[in-house]
Amino acid sequence: MRFGYFPGCSLHGTAREFDESLRAISGPLDLDLVEIEDWSCCGATSAHATNHLLSVALPARNLALAEAQGHDAVIAPCAACFNRLAGARHQIAADGALAGRMAGLLGRPFANTVAVKNVVDVLRQLGPAIRGKVVKPLAGLKVACYYGCLLVRPAAVCNFDDPEDPAAMEDVVSATGATPVRWNMRLECCGGGFSIPRTGSVIRLGRAIIADARAAGAETIVVACPMCHSNLDFRQSAMALRGEAPMPVLFLSELVGLAFGLDADRLGMGRHYVSTTPLSAFAQNPPPGKEVR
Amino acid sequence: MARIGVFVCHCGENIARTVDCERAAAALRDLPGVAHAVDYKYMCSDPGQALIKQAIADKKLTGVVVAACSPHMHEKTFRRACASSGLNPFLAEMANIREQCSWIHEDRDAATDKAIDLARFIVEKVKRNVPLETIRIPVERRALVIGGGIAGIQAALDIADGGAQVILVEKEPSIGGHMSQLSETFPTLDCSQCILTPRMVEVVQHPNIRLLAYSEVEAVSGYIGNFAVKIRQKARYVDATACNGCGACQTACIVRKIPSEFDERLGKRTAIYVPFPQAVPNIPVVDRASCAYFKARAKGLKKDACGKCREACSKGAIDFDQVDTFVTENVGAIVVATGYTLYSIGKDQPEGLSGYGEYGYGTIPDVIDGLQFERLASASGPTSGRIARPSDGKEPKRIVFLQCVGSRDPAKGIEYCSKICCMYIAKHTMLFRHKVHDGEATVFYMDIRANGKGYDEFVRRAIEEDGARYVRGRVSRMYRDGEVIKVFGFDTLSGEPVVIDADMVVLATAMRPQRGVQQLAQKLSASYDAHGFFNEAHPKLRPVETNTAGVYLAGACQAPRDIPDSVAMASAAAAKILGLFSKAELEREPTVASVDAAICAGCFQCERVCPYGAVTRVQVRDRLGTVVRVVAEVNPGVCQGCGTCQATCPSKSIELAGFTDEQIWSEINAIVV
Numbered sequence: 001m002r003f004g005y006f007p008g009c010s011l012h013g014t015a016r017e018f019d020e021s022l023r024a025i026s027g028p029l030d031l032d033l034v035e036i037e038d039w040s041c042c043g044a045t046s047a048h049a050t051n052h053l054l055s056v057a058l059p060a061r062n063l064a065l066a067e068a069q070g071h072d073a074v075i076a077p078c079a080a081c082f083n084r085l086a087g088a089r090h091q092i093a094a095d096g097a098l099a100g101r102m103a104g105l106l107g108r109p110f111a112n113t114v115a116v117k118n119v120v121d122v123l124r125q126l127g128p129a130i131r132g133k134v135v136k137p138l139a140g141l142k143v144a145c146y147y148g149c150l151l152v153r154p155a156a157v158c159n160f161d162d163p164e165d166p167a168a169m170e171d172v173v174s175a176t177g178a179t180p181v182r183w184n185m186r187l188e189c190c191g192g193g194f195s196i197p198r199t200g201s202v203i204r205l206g207r208a209i210i211a212d213a214r215a216a217g218a219e220t221i222v223v224a225c226p227m228c229h230s231n232l233d234f235r236q237s238a239m240a241l242r243g244e245a246p247m248p249v250l251f252l253s254e255l256v257g258l259a260f261g262l263d264a265d266r267l268g269m270g271r272h273y274v275s276t277t278p279l280s281a282f283a284q285n286p287p288p289g290k291e292v293r
Numbered sequence: 294m295a296r297i298g299v300f301v302c303h304c305g306e307n308i309a310r311t312v313d314c315e316r317a318a319a320a321l322r323d324l325p326g327v328a329h330a331v332d333y334k335y336m337c338s339d340p341g342q343a344l345i346k347q348a349i350a351d352k353k354l355t356g357v358v359v360a361a362c363s364p365h366m367h368e369k370t371f372r373r374a375c376a377s378s379g380l381n382p383f384l385a386e387m388a389n390i391r392e393q394c395s396w397i398h399e400d401r402d403a404a405t406d407k408a409i410d411l412a413r414f415i416v417e418k419v420k421r422n423v424p425l426e427t428i429r430i431p432v433e434r435r436a437l438v439i440g441g442g443i444a445g446i447q448a449a450l451d452i453a454d455g456g457a458q459v460i461l462v463e464k465e466p467s468i469g470g471h472m473s474q475l476s477e478t479f480p481t482l483d484c485s486q487c488i489l490t491p492r493m494v495e496v497v498q499h500p501n502i503r504l505l506a507y508s509e510v511e512a513v514s515g516y517i518g519n520f521a522v523k524i525r526q527k528a529r530y531v532d533a534t535a536c537n538g539c540g541a542c543q544t545a546c547i548v549r550k551i552p553s554e555f556d557e558r559l560g561k562r563t564a565i566y567v568p569f570p571q572a573v574p575n576i577p578v579v580d581r582a583s584c585a586y587f588k589a590r591a592k593g594l595k596k597d598a599c600g601k602c603r604e605a606c607s608k609g610a611i612d613f614d615q616v617d618t619f620v621t622e623n624v625g626a627i628v629v630a631t632g633y634t635l636y637s638i639g640k641d642q643p644e645g646l647s648g649y650g651e652y653g654y655g656t657i658p659d660v661i662d663g664l665q666f667e668r669l670a671s672a673s674g675p676t677s678g679r680i681a682r683p684s685d686g687k688e689p690k691r692i693v694f695l696q697c698v699g700s701r702d703p704a705k706g707i708e709y710c711s712k713i714c715c716m717y718i719a720k721h722t723m724l725f726r727h728k729v730h731d732g733e734a735t736v737f738y739m740d741i742r743a744n745g746k747g748y749d750e751f752v753r754r755a756i757e758e759d760g761a762r763y764v765r766g767r768v769s770r771m772y773r774d775g776e777v778i779k780v781f782g783f784d785t786l787s788g789e790p791v792v793i794d795a796d797m798v799v800l801a802t803a804m805r806p807q808r809g810v811q812q813l814a815q816k817l818s819a820s821y822d823a824h825g826f827f828n829e830a831h832p833k834l835r836p837v838e839t840n841t842a843g844v845y846l847a848g849a850c851q852a853p854r855d856i857p858d859s860v861a862m863a864s865a866a867a868a869k870i871l872g873l874f875s876k877a878e879l880e881r882e883p884t885v886a887s888v889d890a891a892i893c894a895g896c897f898q899c900e901r902v903c904p905y906g907a908v909t910r911v912q913v914r915d916r917l918g919t920v921v922r923v924v925a926e927v928n929p930g931v932c933q934g935c936g937t938c939q940a941t942c943p944s945k946s947i948e949l950a951g952f953t954d955e956q957i958w959s960e961i962n963a964i965v966v
Contacts, residue, residue, distance in 0.1 A: 164650020165640070184772040184779075 003117065004071030005033035006062055008042050008081035015226035017268025018077055021253040022119065024266050028133045029126055033075065036066050043088075044080040045193050056098065057105050059088035064102075064110040073115040075122060077253075079150045079225035083157070086116040090157045120151065120224045120252060121160040124168040130175040135261040136283045137177030143255065144181050144218035145169035146209065148228040149189045172252055173222060176259035183216035185209045190231040199238070202231050207239040210247045220248045220279055222255050234273050246274045258283040295420045296328035298354040299412055300345055302336035302361035304391055309334075311395040313405040317360070320409045326420055328352050337367050342374040349378040356419040357385040360412040363392050381424035383883065383951055388412040410964070417963040421956045425883040430930050432518035433625035434874045437462065439510055439813070442470020444848025444859040445630035446492050451867030452628075453501035457874050460622055461496060462524055463506045467572035468493055470632055474555060474664060476671035476678070476724060478856060479716045480751035486571060486673065493573040506574055511619065513816045516907075516931035517843030518625045518879045528615040530579035531565075535610035538575035543567070545605035551583050553675070557665040559683060560675030565602045565611075569673060579613075586613060626843050626870040627817065629827060630863065631810050633849040635662055636699035636707065636803035646706035649698065651770045652800070658684040659778060660771070660798040663717055670724045680728050682797050689796030692725055693780045694718045694736045695768050699803030701739060707803050707824065712853040714801035715742045719752045721799060722761035734761045735793055737768050737782050745857065764791060771798060804853040817844050818906045827851045837866040841905065842933070845869055884951040885932035886939055892946040893924040899938035899947060900925060907931035908938065 011019035026033050041047070043058030063085060066074045076082040092099045092112050102110045123130065147166055155163040164187070170180035188209055191202030210232065213221050223229050233249040249272070257267040264270065264280035299321045303309035314332035322330035329352045335341050336359055348354060357380065359371045364387040372382035390408040398404040434457050438449045441463030449461045461468070472478075473493075475485035496502055505524055512523040531542075546563035553562040555569050562568075564584040567577050579602075581587045589598030590613075603611040638649040648654055659682045661669075668674040669681065682689050696718055700711040715738070722734035741763070743749040755761045768782040777794040784791050806825040814821045819839040820828040827850050830838040837846050845866035848859035873879070888899075890913060900908040913922045927938070927947070939947045945954065 162650055165654060184774065187770075 001030065002032040002034060002071075003122075004066040004069065004074035004114065005035045006039055006042070006066075006074050006076040006081055006085065007035060008039075008044075008076065008078045010078050010081075010226035014230055015078070015251070017271045018226060018229070018251045018253060020266065020268035021251055021257045022077060024262050025253055025257050025260060028260055029129055031122075031126075034069075034071070036062060036071075036074070037069060038065060042076070042078075042081040042084040044084050048084065053101075053105075055084070056088045056091055057102070059084045060092060060102055060110060060112075061106050063089060063112065063114050063116075064106050064108050066114045067111060068108065071114055073117050075117045075119055077119040077224070078227075079118075079148065080227060082116065082118050083150055086118075087154075087157050089114070089116050118151070118158065118160055118224075120168045120172065123172045123252065123256065124160075127171055127175045130172065130256060130259075134175070134177055134259045136259055138255070138259050138283060138286075139177045139179075140286065141178040141279075141282055142181050142217050142219050143173045143178045144183050144213035144216060144221045145173055145186060145252075146190075146213070146221050146223050146228060146232070147186050148223070148225050149187065149192070150227075151224055152187075169222060169224065169252060173255065176256055178255065178259075181213075181216040181218050183212055183218065185212040190228045192227055192231075195227075195231055195235065199235070202235055203238050206232050206235055210236065210239065214244065214247060218247070219282075220250055220255075222250050222252050224252045236274050248272065248274050248276045248279055250276065250279065255279075295326040295356060296352060296354050297326050297356045297358060297416050297419055298345070298348045298352060299327055299330040299416065300336050300341075300348075300357070300359045300361075301330070301332040301390075301408075301412070302341070302359065303332065303334045304362060304395075305334065308361070308391050308395040308408075311398055311401055311404045312390060312408045313401060314408075316405055317390075317409050317412065321360075321412050321416070324413060324416060327416060328354060336361050337370050342370070345371065345374050346378040349375065349380050354380065355384065356380075356422060358388055358412055358415045358419055359385070360388040360390045360408060360415075362387075363389050383425040384419065384422050386415050386419050386422070388415040414960045414963045417959040418956045421953070421959055422951070425950055428881040428883050428885070428929055429878045430516075430518050430881060432874060432876065432879055433520075433623050434458065435460065435622070435624045436626045436628060436870050436874075437510075437520070437522055437622065437624040438628045438630060440470070440630035440632055440807075440848070440850070441465075441468030441496075441504075441506065442630060442632045442848065442859075443472040443489065443492075443856055444632065444850075444854075444863040445470070445628065446489075446496055447860045447863035448628045448630060448845075448847050448867050449496055449502050450492065450499065451864050452870055453499045455867065455871040455874075457501065457871065459499075459502045460522075460524075460624065461502055461504050462508050462510060463504070464509045465568065466507045466529070466566075466576075466578040467568050467574070468496060468504065468506060469569075469571075469573065471664070472856060473569065473571070474557070474671070475667045476674070477720065479720045480745070480747040482720070482723070484672075486671075490571045490573075493571070497573050504574065505620075507578055510813060510816065513627070514906075515623075516928060518873070519930060520624050520627060520843065521621055522624055522627070523619055523621045526618045526620065528617050529576065530581075530611065530613055530615050531577050532608075532610040532612050532615075533574065533576050535608045536576045536606075537608055537610075538567075538577075539607070540567075540577075541605040541607065542577055542602035542611060545601040547599060547601055548583055548585055551580065556668045556675045557662075559661075559665055559668050571673075579611075626845065626873055628845045628847055628863070628866050628870070629813070629817065629819070629839075629850050630847040630859075631807045631813065631850040633804045633853065634807050635664060636805050638698065638800060638802065642706075646699075647704070649705070652698075652768075652798075653772060657771070657773050657778060657798075658682075659689075659773075659796065660800060662800050662802045663714065663721070666721050666799045667717075670721070670728070678728070680725060680732075687796070688729060690729065690731065691733045691735070691793065691795050692797045692799060693768075693778075693793055693795040694721060694734065694799045694801065696736065696738045696801045697767075698800040700801075707805075709803075709824065709853070710742065711801075711804040712742070713804065713855045715740075716745070716748055716751065716855065718799070718801050719743075719755040719761070722755045723759045726759040726761070734759075735795075736761055736763045737766055738763060739765070739767070745855070766791070771795075804849060806850060810850060817841060818904065819844050837862050837869060840933075843873070881930070882934060884934040884949065885929045886927045886934070886936070886947050886949045887929075888925045888927055889946040889948070890924045890926070892944055894944045894946070895923050895925070896943060897925055898941045898943065899927075902937045902941045904935065904937065905931050905933050907933075 048055035269276040318332040375385040376382040548564035552558035553560040585599035639655040672678040766783040766785040770781040780793045847863035
């Protein structure tokens with residue numbers, strides 16, 4: 001399957017392990033990720049908070065490039081990029097006047113034909129393929145799937161899962177052999193872009209999320225959003241978890257890569273602030289009593 | 294040769310301001326076939342009508358056209374005037390030069406020309422009008438009431454007290470409906486069962502009422518005054534004539550843990566059961582799906598697995614071989630009182646609704662709905678009136694009540710207000726505080742709609758005397774956290790988020806029409822709205838009638854209703870029916886369709902398009918009695934004269950009296966020429 005690939009700034013920066021792990025599992029899953037040439041900012045945060053038209057035109061430019069480069073569908077792994085790209089596609093499709101202005105604004109033809117896919121949705125649909133490629137089943141590993149506020153919302157734009165009771169990540173986690181836990185804070189806010197201006201809020205919110213995951217018995221939290229990852233991983237040391245063991249936070253693609261038996265370094269797992277060694281060790285040598293039955 | 298009289302009305306200034314009525318009358322006077330044309334300030338006034346009567350006599354008019362307001366307004370007035378002068382009323386018609394001309398135009402010359410045209414078309418039609426005679430149909434002076442809740446009970450008693458016979462059909466084993474489940478009622482806090490059960494007993498003792506409980510309407514045919522209704526009496530597996538209601542069978546039953554429907558699944562019942570001790574009729578029914586005898590029989594076991602109830606019954610009333618029976622009853626009028634059901638917040642939803650994932654899709658055991666709270670608070674309930682959590686039976690100290698769950702929430706599929714929730718939640722907070730003195734009741738509300746007699750005072754009492762804490766805002770999320778339910782809300786008055794650790798949460802879920810009511814509506818040819826509530830004939834002026842003559846509405850089948858409203862509607866429907874029954878014969882407009890059997894091709898397109906089910910099939914036989922063809926026939930008692938069949942008929946063999954093809958074409962020709 002060939003997809004246009006929109007990494008966005010985060011997958012080339014703070015979330016390089018998301019990029020690396022996705023590329024690592026794309027081979028076994030027969031995914032052909034072709035990076036869009038000359039891609040630019042998706043318009044998240046600053047643009048959509050300041051100028052409505054700009055916040056649509058920026059993602060539209062990238063969709064227009066994908067269209068010109070012959071893609072039917074684009075994968076935007078970052079939840080914010082996905083939200084902007086899918087949101088722009090949705091708004092332009094619904095608003096004829098807006099659609100009419102696009103070609104002039106972008107300086108290139110644009111027919112809004114490219115579908116925007118969320119990586120979670122793509123992986124869920126590849127569930128049988130994932131099961132087939134698992135060589136190190138993560139049987140017994142308890143995983144808390146964390147969606148955050150953005151991944152499946154707004155429902156009309158994202159449109160791949162229940163906005164209040166999603167199941168896509170749990171489906172993928174089950175395909176790796178691990179056990180998704182039922183917990184309460186799957187959809188709570190991580191603090192998003194307030195990591196720098198209001199660090200205290202992010203720490204307070206993150207602490208509650210990690211505590212709830214731990215209470216549900218989770219050994220790791222799995223995310224699909226660079227912002228969530230940064231807030232839960234990078235800020236975890238400041239959360240002062242009262243002597244409790246740190247909670248590793250993985251990207252969904254990293255967990256899939258572990259189950260595929262891929263090398264932790266190739267998955268970018270050395271880039272985390274909270275050590276992921278327990279998980280790579282788990283994948284290599286499942287602890288006694290947790291072997292595949 | 295036609296001699297038409299044309300009467301142009303000024304309607305005071307309403308028409309004359311824009312239309313030159315004098316010029317219009319003069320122009321119409323010169324038309325061929327017009328023998329007389331005048332204008333007058335108020336044609337509908339007594340002197341105006343006298344002008345028409347005088348002209349009919351003097352000029353020997355063969356038809357009358359009144360160019361004035363809408364026929365909805367005064368057609369009856371002018372037809373009556375013509376009839377009193379000996380002219381068949383159906384030879385008089387109106388041309389609407391007010392709503393369709395003077396009110397909507399400004400240019401006086403153009404409007405006058407248009408008014409002349411409008412009257413001219415009608416003149417062409419009236420030239421081809423023929424005298425028609427009012428249809429008279431006999432009336433069966435019995436009524437059918439569907440649904441034995443408070444609305445159905447009230448309607449049945451009022452009709453029966455008026456001297457007419459009533460058949461009351463209830464699908465559940467007992468009458469009483471939702472009102473029998475309630476603890477106390479707002480705004481007086483009087484005990485619901487105490488005021489309801491005497492009415493239930495009155496029903497069963499009334500000489501004019503025949504109660505068919507545990508029965509459903511299968512099919513309805515006929516028309517106002519002459520319905521034939523087929524009713525299925527479901528098998529109780531108990532001989533109602535032999536049973537004395539002693540209850541020994543229930544004591545003997547071995548299946549004892551079926552969630553009770555009456556207790557909203559908070560209590561348990563046996564497989565042979567009466568829903569509640571005060572049930573009317575007090576005759577048990579066997580729930581086939583859970584009965585050990587029937588389960589074994591379904592598995593093909595030869596030996597009887599149980600039969601304890603049969604052994605226990607001293608009257609020999611248990612009859613496992615009973616089958617559903619059918620009766621057909623003739624009635625003159627029907628009251629629909631099928632009531633409501635509550636919106637479920639669960640994931641499985643009927644089309645267009647979405648449930649509440651943010652409230653856990655109904656998976657948190659201590660999150661209950663309003664009817665469940667009623668059962669907890671009721672002295673006859675599963676806890677004998679003690680407020681207890683379903684999960685562990687502990688007494689909750691902090692209860693959060695959420696209003697507008699499902700209601701007024703287009704995102705969840707329902708945009709209407711359920712009307713009763715503001716009041717019953719206020720009542721719940723009081724009942725809670727009266728039973729748990731140190732309890733804290735918090736209510737999240739959008740608006741408080743307490744618009745009834747004594748209603749606002751009641752809500753104030755809940756807040757001021759019983760200390761309910763009202764928070765204006767919505768709850769965005771709740772989940773179970775150990776012993777408590779975390780409730781995340783927002784106080785829109787202070788602008789602050791609110792988090793409450795609740796022991797129990799009560800959801801005021803939306804009122805929805807009873808399940809399966811759409812099929813019933815189709816049997817009755819009655820229409821319903823997008824939500825499945827029955828449509829009234831007019832939202833203000835005909836609130837208890839449907840568009841199908843002879844079918845009336847009472848209670849929450851038409852819209853969310855509280856008890857006083859339901860009772861008022863039921864009495865209104867009863868009054869309408871007693872009015873109908875006060876005449877031996879019904880008069881119907883003769884403008885109905887008829888089929889020319891000689892040219893009908895028998896395609897039955899008309900049968901498919903008729904919204905009233907008025908078309909039937911009849912056999913045409915030759916002299917030897919052999920069936921040669923099957924053709925359509927229109928039942929004049931059912932036909933409402935809409936003309937859909939006439940327009941649809943490919944062989945042009947249907948004519949609508951008063952609106953024949955020839956009449957319509959002559960109008961159109963007058964426009965074109």
